[in-house]
Amino acid sequence: MRISVRQLQIFINQYEEIPYEAVTYLTGECNYGGRVTDDKDRRLLMALVNIFYSKDIVEKSQHKLCPSGLFHIPADGDYEHYLEYIRTIPEQVPEIFGMHENVNITKELQETKMVFDSILLTTGAAAGGAGGGGSDEALSDIVNDILGKLPADFDLDASMKRYPVVYNESMNTVLVQEMERFNNLLRTIRISLINMKKAIAGFIVMNAELENIARALLIGKVPDAWMKRSYPSLKPLAGYITDFLARLNFFQEWYENGKPTVFWLSGFYFTQAFLTGARQNFARRYTIPIDAVEFDFEVLTKDTADLPGDDGVYCAGVYLEGARWDRERGSLVESHHKVLFEQMPIIWFKPMKKVDISMEGCYECPTYKTSERKGTLSTTGHSTNFVLMLKLKSDFPQAHWVKRGVCALCSLDD
Incomplete structure (x- = not known):
């Protein structure tokens, strides 16, 4: 200063x-x-x-x-x-900072969440230390309920035979790799829950890791042991399991019915691999170096599609925070009062040569996996949270939406 x-x-x-x-x-x-x-x-x-x-x-x-x-x-x-x-x-x-009035609601929600998280942690610690029969019964019900919903692991051998490595179709590799990642998470959840059942019955010792898992399950939070193997998520336990099962179902339908017309962008464990696969298909089809290819974006006016685009991919499952999309005008506009998130229609990710992409009249909208909007640099060279910059049409200058804090999210917190 x-x-x-x-x-x-x-x-x-x-x-x-x-x-x-x-x-x-x-x-x-x-x-x-x-x-x-x-x-x-x-x-x-x-x-x-x-x-x-x-x-x-x-x-x-x-x-x-x-x-x-x-x-x-x-x-x-x-x-x-x-x-x-x-x-x-x-x-x-x-x-004064250029923010929308809805930011006050967001701030108050975050403060409320922090208070209740602190209360739940205190309650959970007390419940865990008590070790009463009532808590064991409740824990057993939660464990049995989740175990009953988990499907079998993906058959990777059958998947590789049905979707082999093909030069002109990188999505086969993306599918098999995603199945492998979700298998690892699925096994982690299943094994920990089976061990939890044994510990409740007294067949094995309730060690520190199982105690932490039990404490998290009782207060409705996702255990840390699961999150170490998981994709980023801020959802509570019930929302996390529902979302996890929906992701497994998305890839199971892909395996059974073939490549989907519209991809659920939020469903991928490693979203960057999927986007790289889409660019790679385009680069190989037109014999262009992949380093010279980037996405242009077209927001459609519909939520479903029967046929895929000529090049690139149709994607759904993206939410806007800080603004909304006007389907009639085809551009970003101000959020409605007290509406914090707006779901986007289908977005066409169109691979193009970088030199052919124009940024005029557009807002470069950062896209994140969660509303936390921060991540760490993983061993793959990608952020654990940031996905890419969406190019969205706007009648306002880019600085207006930057000050509004407008971003796209792949997953909400509920």
Whole structure:
């Protein structure tokens, strides 16, 4: 902050015309941006800096910093005048940052969730320590209920025979690899539940790992032992099992009925492998280096499709947070009041040469697997949460949606 102020003072005192681009770059990209490693965070930082490093602030009287004019640059005056203006500024108004009013609801929901999570953890610890018969009976019911819903493992040998490695169809490899990943998770869940039944019956010792699983099951949370082998998810136990079974069913139907017309993007364990497979099919079909191929995106007006597109893939199961999609206008528009998420219609992922893709009139929308919007760099070189940037048509400048915090999600928290 001190360095940025000194630089701004130098530019104001030594230049007849303030070089706004230079000042913005030094403050946003160098002084602050140098400490920000994520490119999406730097994009937001620059959008916020541009609110205040503007020619209009200097040239216009009482320049508005937000559409309502609630925040504005005060008129010239003495020290007390400025203090009086500061006292009139309301607290916790997201508009100054360019956010939608729905962000207040999101904040309150997160705070409520934190409180209840803390209560559940305390209750679960007490229940686990008590070891009463009632908790054993409830735990046994949960274990039997989940075990009864789990299907058999995928037959990988039969899958590889039915969907062999073919040069022109990378989706065969994607299917088999996804089945293998889900088999590993399925076995982890099944074995832990079988051992839990034995421990409740007294046939084996209830070790620390089983105690942690029991505590999580009793308070309706997904055990850490499962999450170590799982895809990212913020759902509670009931929602997680329902979602897990839906994913298994998606791949079982793919195996039985052939490649689907519309892919459930949220259903993949390793989404990046599926997207790479779609690009690879296009690159091999037209003999183009895969490094020169990227996706263009077309949002359709329907939720179902009978025939696939000529190239690329149809994908569904994507939600928008911070904005909504207007099907009639075919562009991003403001969210409805008190509506936090909007499901997108089918999106056509169209592979194209990078040089042929235009970004004019579009918003680059980051897509995440969960609403946590953060992840770690895995051994594959991909983020564990970030998927890709969706290109969505918009009548607003990109900075508007950046400040709104608009993103696409593959999975909700419920």
